[in-house]
Ligand SMILES: Nc1ncnc2c1ncn2[C@@H]1O[C@H](COP(=O)(O)OP(=O)(O)OP(=O)(O)O)[C@@H](O)[C@H]1O
Ligand SMILES: Nc1ncnc2c1ncn2[C@@H]1O[C@H](COP(=O)(O)OP(=O)(O)OP(=O)(O)O)[C@@H](O)[C@H]1O
């Protein structure tokens with residue numbers, strides 16, 4: 001069997017000033033090429049889990065750690081954010097907290113220059129990012145003079161352009177317009193296929209997420225309550241409670257008393273309904 | 276009433292964010308502003324809230340030009356909750372935050388206290404949080420504090436920029452139900468959002484922005500029926516609307532509507548009629564036009 005690239009063993013985490021543990025007894029293996037959707041209601045521990053994937057926890061946040069995490073074989077406590085960040089890229093849920101430059105172009109170049117790439121490669125990637133993320137119109141603008149959604153696009157582009165082995169994205173499309181959301185997920189999926197990227201995405205929008213996710217981790221009350229394939233997640237979901245907004249076609253099929261193989265993609269649903 | 280007449284807006288760097296926009300908003304409406312990223316929704320909202328001044332054109336509130344209002348007077352007419360509430364929260368306790376507007380108005384202490392209590396009550400901010408720093412609250416609560424601090428000015432119209440972004444479904448519904456309640460109490464509500472199922476469930480009128488202009492302004496159903504103008508503005512209708520068009524050739528806006536209407540159809544065809552239980556249906560929602 002393949003070795004996991006990231007592994008949690010009996011891991012728990014409590015923030016310094018918090019009453020309770022924000023993550024409890026996490027056991028998790030992430031493999032190369034995984035496309036994982038991390039879902040759950042507010043405040044259940046999604047962001048906290050993601051922060052452990054590149055060392056933000058325990059190095060940027062103080063608290064109590066139990067058990068262990070290994071990132072590319074290295075114990076998290078033996079490494080550093082700088083080291084892990086070379087392999088694991090992180091897109092924050094609030095783009096504003098990520099910006100360091102005074103223009104969009106610099107923002108994209110900043111990470112690339114730190115990778116010590118040849119100048120031609122930097123140019124090629126910059127051009128790629130501008131086209132793929134449609135940044136042409138505002139390259140010279142400061143990020144804080146963009147609209148909310150435009151900022152989010154820049155934040156994603158500036159991390160994706162570095163093509164790390166693992167990409168961690170925390171609610172990456174929350175402020176994007178409907179077509180923009182679809183496009184970003186398509187870009188991610190394409191990259192995952194071409195570059196064998198590993199993707200871990202926390203997202204409230206399941207309609208888009210389920211188009212690309214191959215594995216779902218559901219976090220509830222600071223624990224992993226589900227870790228497995230998408231179909232079983234959709235079938236076993238608690239629709240009466242609807243804490244998470246499931247794709248509308250899934251909701252409708254569940255209400256129509258369809259219990260197994262509930263569709264979650266539009267095309268599938270159309271096919272199944274006509275039958 | 277809010278009358279926007281041919282406004283244009285240029286940011287100092289030359290970006291033309293609004294181009295000849297006109298709109299009339301009656302008291303008590305519930306409107307959603309939707310459209311592509313960068314199409315001018317936030318800029319427009321900030322103009323009517325008096326935070327930005329249109330470069331050209333004018334805005335009348337109850338017949339009076341916005342230019343002739345003092346800052347404090349505007350706050351009693353229109354409140355704007357920022358796209359990122361963190362850009363709006365600046366006090367070190369929730370109580371100070373919520374009372375800051377009335378304190379600026381130099382209202383008597385007793386009145387300030389009363390307003391803070393009413394606003395917190397409506398927005399669902401518990402008194403236990405009054406002495407806490409907004410920074411340490413969850414997103415959902417920070418947004419409630421931001422809304423409460425607007426409500427304490429008792430504005431007639433309230434604009435909330437992306438009220439459900441980053442919220443789970445329960446939180447989203449709870450914010451929206453609370454805006455709906457304010458609307459029933461005759462407040463004018465404007466929301467800006469990219470979540471079309473929220474628009475479908477709550478808005479009665481939709482204004483579609485594209486490139487700093489209004490591309491369409493009609494009832495929610497009409498707007499979601501026009502696939503071509505939506506596509507131009509990079510917006511998709513809710514998934515259930517696309518689905519119902521494809522399989523039944525009808526435009527249904529919400530899952531509730533789909534289920535109820537389909538049930539009626541099945542019944543009228545005297546086919547077998549499975550008992551339908553739905554927590555969605557119990558809560559009401561957009562069922563205004565079920566009878567036909
Ligand atoms: N810096 C912090 N200090 C103390 N407690 C924190 C901190 N960050 C998060 N928490 C707490 O940890 C728990 C999990 O929070 P987390 O941000 O991981 O949730 P989430 O699932 O990402 O929620 P959301 O959907 O709202 O982003 C919550 O109870 C939260 O209040
Ligand atoms: N402070 C600023 N300085 C210069 N240009 C700006 C500024 N703020 C916004 N813009 C530009 O004005 C245009 C309209 O932005 P606005 O924020 O109104 O869009 P929006 O419709 O709210 O978008 P979103 O859905 O992404 O929030 C965009 O092209 C944006 O880049």
Ligand SMILES: [Mg+2]
Nearest residue numbers: 046047048093
């Ligand atoms: Mg989070």
Ligand SMILES: [Mg+2]
Nearest residue numbers: 147148317358
């Ligand atoms: Mg905006």
